[in-house]
Amino acid sequence: MLRAMPSLISLRAFDAAARLGSFKDAADELSVSPTAVSHHIRGLEQALDVQLFVRETRAVHLTETGRRLSERLASAFTEIADALSEVHATEHELTVTTTPAFAALWLVPRMEAFHAAHPDIRLRLETGTVPVDLARDRRIDLAIRYGVDEGPLLACALPPERIGLYGAPNMVAALGGRLNGATILSTEWEQPGLPPITPEAWIAAASADDKPELRQFEQEHHVAQCAIAGQGLALISNLLAGDLVARGLLTPFRPDIQLRGLSYSVLCLPERVRVRKIARFICWLEASCE
Amino acid sequence: MLRAMPSLISLRAFDAAARLGSFKDAADELSVSPTAVSHHIRGLEQALDVQLFVRETRAVHLTETGRRLSERLASAFTEIADALSEVHATEHELTVTTTPAFAALWLVPRMEAFHAAHPDIRLRLETGTVPVDLARDRRIDLAIRYGVDEGPLLACALPPERIGLYGAPNMVAALGGRLNGATILSTEWEQPGLPPITPEAWIAAASADDKPELRQFEQEHHVAQCAIAGQGLALISNLLAGDLVARGLLTPFRPDIQLRGLSYSVLCLPERVRVRKIARFICWLEASCE
DNA sequence: ACCAATGCATGAGAAGAAATCATCTATTGA
DNA sequence: TCAATAGATGATTTCTTCTCATGCATTGGT
Missing domain, CATH: 3.40.190.10 (Periplasmic binding protein-like II)
Structure with missing residues (x-):
């Protein structure tokens, strides 16, 4: 098949250069010198034994094969970036749904404190009067509802009002x-x-x-x-x-x-109670009620 | 978003480890030491601030987020590998369709010579009696047919028989x-x-x-x-x-x-006659007929 | 119950990539 | 014509990445 798998770094340099149509701009995007990009792309062309760019004096443009390669690489690199940011989000973004009143009068004033205690967790609030089905909507990590007591989902309850x-x-x-x-x-x-x-x-x-x-x-x-x-x-x-x-x-x-009155219930899928960001929030919530 | 984009190399190490369920096997696949894989995955986990593997004494297994990340990375890396080998193929694999007779009695005995002259081009033969539509079937680079003279497609003609x-x-x-x-x-x-x-x-x-x-x-x-x-x-x-x-x-x-008799015609899409591998083959073919 | 073997972790140092620097070339456009 | 631009090239430096030596916890065989 291939003589030698080209390095992923060269591929990324090529991707940037292909997208931007310029080695210099690619270098800027990757925060390296244009020389580095030039070296990488030359190396890539040698590894694949294929010409990817046609060099003109002050510009480069893709060959037909270069264009095809760049298209697929772009989608692959996008996929990678998306996957990474999704991972980051699922670990570091906590989405809580609650009533507009609890959000506005209790949670919002305390978000700053939560962020201070857990700077790596980004708290996202969704409010609505229609209860959310946690099993259905996986974007939601926690639901804080008034007076509900859904046995298996109940993670904790705030003191009665x-x-x-x-x-x-x-x-x-x-x-x-x-x-x-x-x-x-x-x-x-x-x-x-x-x-x-x-x-x-x-x-x-x-x-x-x-x-x-x-x-x-x-x-x-x-x-x-x-x-x-x-x-x-x-x-x-x-x-x-x-x-x-x-x-x-x-x-x-x-x-x-x-x-x-009744008390607010914190609802969570049982298998997710121990997820770091969720556990942290529940713990913080309980502490904040004293 | 992300504190620091993790290196692509770590991602590949993680991909391998996730697929194989073992740092050691991943190391073998990547031809590096298990230590390197271990370092990479630890680095990745730190960069993403996420736990990807649960370590047990003699084994590792993916966390839920690890599994999700690995799925998407696997598909991205597959895409990259496919794109690379496709590029390589379109530049270095030449697919010729011709009649069974011409293939068996003329082309096959000369394939060795062609390969000697152009070691980087892999010649693939497809034979069939039904003429192929080059514009339709883009896998085919060239068609060698008997006595046909399709004006715009005619790249060259062998001497009359x-x-x-x-x-x-x-x-x-x-x-x-x-x-x-x-x-x-x-x-x-x-x-x-x-x-x-x-x-x-x-x-x-x-x-x-x-x-x-x-x-x-x-x-x-x-x-x-x-x-x-x-x-x-x-x-x-x-x-x-x-x-x-x-x-x-x-x-x-x-x-x-x-x-x-008639002569054999070499057919090719006009815009592709100058593609390196195709030009080489036509040139070689003409020289071989003298 | 013990010892060898397995799989991973860790830190330090070596090997090897990848980046840069300095220098060149060929245009372009003012 | 000359300054400015975009890229190429080769030598050198920097820093990533790999390995080595070592350690730990567990498992399976005798």
Whole structure:
């Protein structure tokens, strides 16, 4: 067959030169001197006993065989590069799907901390209200869902939430603990078979007879944003309100009154729980909840 | 993306190790020491920051990512090897199609000489009675056909043939120039619109009134073989008989009587006549006919 | 239960590629 | 005509890649 398998490095030099139509540009791409490229291509031509380039004074152009070889080499080298970056991604990119609210109010503020703890892992967030089938969609490494408890998929669970009212600091101060004339902002919770988390339940728990205005949102973080804007008291969980309170954007209203909520579940295919990047994330997540 | 593009050599070491499931075997395949393979794979794992092999005491096996990477690398390296050998083949393998007779009686005896003159060109023969469409079947570089004259495809033509009778030496001697009791072996020539090349034509040309036996074959070289076996006189061309005469297997019978035949045409796609291997062959062919 | 054999890991140093440097040639275009 | 460009070539240097010597853990045979 072939006298001697030419070195892969020459092939790459040829590939670059063929693509760019110039030894000099190829040299730049490969960060070597044009001389090196020239040597490589000459060596390759000798090894294959084939002329690949027609040299003209200030330019080179491919022969017909050169063109054919370059085409196939290009696709092979692309395949290699793709494979490498895919490997890198599957090991160092962690894709988490969760609810828009958890992403916006809990995860996003903490991504910086995660990256500091694990600089080699790139965290990608996908949010959506439709639950994802982990077995089906292999791009997703982890799903963080509210109140789900899918036995075999459950990797860990965050502490149960407590639901309370939160408002912009000046509004909470102005209300002085009473709901008269206030607006309660809440989400349309749709957890089948679970204690209702509603403004009514909160009012009942507080044994209040005030009749505040009510406004409903589809997204829990919209509730929060609305409360921050001073438009009412948000009925949200301590988990999601935590950062906003810490940053002084919200203040608890009657923190003594809290409804019991569910907890967030972290779901993962059982055989993948031990994958490095996934294990790291779960470990970090648990530590971040204390 | 990637910290540092790993060297292609490491990738090839990994590919081999992954395919063979053993560093040692990979080392053998690559003709290096197992140490080199070990170093390469460790380097690769560090460059990618990924574990590719799980080491056990006397064996290694791929991790899941290792397996995926190896799959794609294998296909890429196969592509490269294929591309290289294709290049080599298209430059150094010459495929000629011709008639079984011309192949057997003229070309095959001269292949050795061609190879001696052009050691880097490997001559492949394809024979068949059905003419080949060169534009359609790109595997074929040249077609040598009898009496065809397809204008644009005609690369060169061999000298016109002269058709005569040839027999085994002792039979020719025994006949003493007369056809009485002899058998004439001939081919069913089917050249439309051409002077008939038949035993009858020969007898007419010789102005003989002998009535020899007649036997027909489909293949001209079968005629020759039959004559060599002493079963009659072959009505064949000087071109095809030449070698057999030179080797003393056949002797001309009444060499003064010869019918005019056609000539062999060498056909080639016009744009490919100047391809090195093709030009060499045509040049050699013309020189071989003198 | 022990010892030889196997397969891989590791570090240091040797061998061998591959890159560069300096120099040349042949154009091109200003 | 001369500076600038793109590439070729050969000698030299640099640095990758290989090997050697050695070590470790395990397996299988006696």
